[in-house]
Amino acid sequence: MFDDPQYTGWSSYEEVVAQLKRIEATSGGRVDVEVVGQTKEGRDIHAGRVGTGDRVLMVQSAIHGNERTGTEALLAILKDLASGNDPDTTRALEGVTLVAMPMVNPDGGELNRRINVVDWADVVEDYPQLEGAPRAWYHSLRGDGINLPGFDLNRDFNPDLDYVPQPGDLPGNQRDAGFFLSPESRAIRDVYVDLQAEFGEVDAVVDLHHMGPCDALTGGPQDGKPISVSLDYPPLGVDDGAAYQQDWPLLDQDASRRHALAVANGIQEAYGSQSPLAAVGRYYHPDEREYAGQGRSAFALNGSATVLFEVRGQQDDLGQKLHGMLVRSVQTGVESLIDAMATGEVDTLDGDDFFELPDYGWDTQAD
Ligand SMILES: [Zn+2]
Secondary structure, three states, rough: OOOOOOOOOOOOOHHHHHHHHHHOOOOOOEEEEEEEOOOOOOEEEEEEEOOOOEEEEEEEOOOOOOOOOOHHHHHHHHHHHHOOOOHHHHHHHHEEEEEEEEEHHHHHHHHHOOOOOOOOHHHHOOOOHHHHOOOOOOOOOOOOEOOOOEEEEHHHHOOOOOOOOHHHHHOOOOOOOOOOHHHHHHHHHHHHHHHHHHHHOOOEEEEEEEEEEEOOEEOHHOOOOOEEEEEEOOOOOOOOOHHHHOOOOOOOOOOOOOOOOHHHHHHHHHHHHOOOHHOOOOOOOOOOEOOOHHHHHHHHHHHOOOEEEEEOOOHHHHHHHHHHHHHHHHHHHHHHHHHHHHHHHEEEEEHHHHHHHHOHHHHOOOO
């Protein structure tokens, strides 16, 4: 559905903002919604904060504008935490501080496309030292059939959170760190840095995505059924990111796998291993896969456990029933992680058990 800016059944940017404000207003002071940045087209980027616990969880959704299940799931989670009075909610609020950014790329979202909207000339205006330098490799002149330039924001992160773009570093490549060239990635980085300053560390970061048209089938308990959600730890190359350990000693790939496992276990426990909502697998992750410029990689190198969710399909492929089901899977997954962080259970899991999750076939395929 190229150049069709429709996203029927999903919240528009305006609706997301209205819902956040309503949640804040009716939360009796539990939820605080703040503007944390602004896109190139002038849309405010919002973060909702709830809970007073020492464990910090930052969750972002729709960094790829046309990947929206996480947006709906985060709004539902904030709404529940804003008003719930059951013991689980109390435990979550006391154990965890959640900062949720439901729609971090609204310019892309309003066009129903992956990339944001930024002209290279605007980048050079922001960073005059880049005059004459080649465009970053992840900047495109168009995206999803729409003739406007922009960035794949999930390549625009650098583990050096103070990084300033240098002409000699451009254009870079897929394995390299990114350059913080977009206001959206800088806003996400700034939220992270502020939390680090306040708490000393950000325990975990979750990034919510879709994996595009996908007919992959699971193995494991649901052998042969369509995958619902796949999970991943940071893609930092061979030997579990060993090349990064010297410069980034806080990297803990096992911690990321424990957090991902808490998500998978929680979904399976909530729905039963045969439920279509619980067809959870491992995302594509051959040993050599290396994307240092992804947000989850940059934050993992700073010591956070990071979990990638990749929901089956693209938002437009999902019928209404499947849409609702996948939103519930993501919601339950994030809530399970909050609970495992609040109880400390996430520390007691065996990260190696993550590899027991079905890989829906890619592990055995040559590529
Ligand atoms: Zn994505």
